[in-house]
Amino acid sequence: MKLNRRDMLKAAAAAGALNLAWPLSAGLSPAQAREAAEALGATYDPAPFTLGVASGDPQPSSVVLWTRLAPEPFAAEQPLPEIVEVEWTVAEDSALTRVVARGTVAASATLGHSVHIPVGGLRAGRHYWYAFKALGKTSRTGRTKTAPVGSVSKVRFASANCQHFPSGYYAAHRGIARENLDFVVHLGDYTYEGGPSGGDAVRDHNGPDPFTLADYRKRHALYKGDPSLREAHAVHPWFLTWDDHEVSNDYSGTGGGAPFLQRRAAAYQAWYEHMPHRDGGGDAALPDPVIHRSRRWGDLLELTVLDLRSYRSAQNLSDGTILGAEQKSWLKQGIDRAPDAWHCWANSIMLSQLRGKPGGGYMFTDQWDGFLAERKEVLSHVHSSGLEDLVVITGDWHSAFVDDIRPDFDDTSTPVIGTEFTAHSVTSSAYDPDWNKANGPLMGKANPHLKYFEGNRYGYDVYEVTPERWSTYMRVIADRRDPDSPVSTLTTFHVDRGKSGSYEDSATKGSPAQYRRD
Secondary structure, X not given: OOOOHHHHHHHHHHOOOHHHHOOOOOOOOHHHHHHHHHHOOOXXXXXXXXXXXXXXXXXXXXXXXXXXXXXXXXOOOOOOOOEEEEEEEEEOOOOOOOEEEEXXXXXXXXXXXXXEEEEOOOOOOOEEEEEEEEOOEEOOOEEEEOOOOOOOOOEEEEEEOOOOHHHOOOHHHHHHHHOOOOEEEEOOOOOOOOOOOOOOOOOOOOOOOOOOHHHHHHHHHHHHOOHHHHHHHHHOEEEEOOOOOOOOXXXXXXOOOHXXXXXXXXXXXXXXXXXXXXXOOOOOOOOOOOOOEEEEEOOOEEEEEOOOOOOOOOOOOOOOOOOOHHHHHHHHHHHHOOOOOEEEEEEOOOOOOOEOOOOOOEOOOOOHHHOHHHHXXXXXXXXXXXXXOEEEEXXXXXXXXXXXXXXXXXXXXXXXXXXXXXXXOOOOOOOOHHHHHHHHHHHHHHOOOEEEEEOOOOEEEEEEEOOOEEEEEEEEEOOOOOOOOOEEEEEEEEEEOOOOOOXXXXXXXXXXXXXXXX
């Protein structure tokens, strides 16, 4: 096993040499930064496709293909011409012999020599393989899949969130890459601002904060250096949302002066340059990514991706908004027009109420608890519309929760209208086991809708959905210090179609947890 990231950074901090161990320290040359990254377990694909390939936003006849030319991943400016022609190929086989689409696109320095290719004319519900060529070199081959149409008997997908690079290896993404999945949903905190302090708590942001586009590009290059992350991107199409750490902790998209708005614009552009995201188009020269969207997986699943950062107001205002007026109107219209299917909301921060102890206040008002009126408005609209079979998948908390969703969490006489699954983090540190042991029961007593809490592990969730049942498998890794850590299923929860509320599988109900409602 390689020397793990956390211990190496702790040792460097103790020796007063953290700036030499942290690849994003100021003053390092691109070569020195790459050497430091590789000492922390990073590897890179052959140049110029060092950051790998990816696909995203699958639709029945279309998918977005992504790569970025970065022969020197940590360079502020790449040693490339202003414009580089990139060839792309899509085929029905991994050898790329049965070609169905191909073309050439210009990768410009303006967007970091990234390319986003919305390939159309594909067949629904099919796997395809793809690759890129540029500067006489060929990328690795990626695999993607289009969405089906009509009757669908099953969909399997995974969610991941919160992958603080200094806190461990991405064995969870290695597990995702090896799963038989239709797609992946990333729920935010793909990167983190700040750097390591030598400890492993994600709140120890004592390293250099990013502010410029070059800063954020280097940060994405570091995170893409984990080979398991690149592998998970290369074998599955992804849907994407973001949370706060892609920019700055707990930020509000509508707050801050000119310096912050410039910082946010730099972070958003770098995020777009490194993600297989389908942009909304428009005439702007630079991207202003629109995240929220609704997608169908045949007649089985409607996926609604939310953006809970870009349009929010400050917290704890009587008229505060987490969605913004336009996105809220769009969401409510979608609820009114919802098909007869499972409805999944991809939600970056906890929707359910969370009090820390009986009679106590809310634990974190950066989540939906800081926007009480809007939460009640939206969930009451779900109830009054008659929407059924709602499952919300959530990240951010670095621990696993299972909650019943009610229009009014303080009124237990209001009906259960859905289920929320909050997943473990990929690596980002949770509270310590003693805290979890002491506070799990307190949270359970304080929140009658809370059915399950487990905070000592790291991993991802897999969802298997059929016309009759939704199953959530909580996959956990044995040790985030091990890049090859084995994956196991901690427990499984089910939701039956047409019935509100979840229940734990009898085969895994004896698994460890810090709270479980009997």
